[in-house]
Amino acid sequence: MSAKARGGASRAWSRLWGLVRPSRPDDHPNASGRLGEYAAHQRQFGAAAAEREFPDVAEHLARGCALCSADLQATLALLASDV
Numbered sequence: 394m395s396a397k398a399r400g401g402a403s404r405a406w407s408r409l410w411g412l413v414r415p416s417r418p419d420d421h422p423n424a425s426g427r428l429g430e431y432a433a434h435q436r437q438f439g440a441a442a443a444e445r446e447f448p449d450v451a452e453h454l455a456r457g458c459a460l461c462s463a464d465l466q467a468t469l470a471l472l473a474s475d476v
């Protein structure tokens with residue numbers, strides 16, 4: 394196999410992985426449930442307290458992760474409802 398063919402195969406594998414990999418990699422705090430804990434803490438004690446208690450989650454959210462931001466809003470809405 395030529396170097397050019399190997400590069401093409403590598404790109405094809407990368408594209409395939411991009412299509413089939415889990416949508417939420419392990420580096421998202423929700424993978425470990427910490428986003429839910431963050432939301433509960435925020436609801437009970439306020440945003441500043443949640444940021445102090447879960448600095449890793451706060452930093453992740455500050456980086457602008459749309460997935461976790463949406464999950465946080467949904468979790469806060471759920472916590473605010475009378476379910």
Ligand SMILES: [Zn+2]
Pocket residue numbers: 420421422453458459460461462
């Ligand atoms: Zn995230």
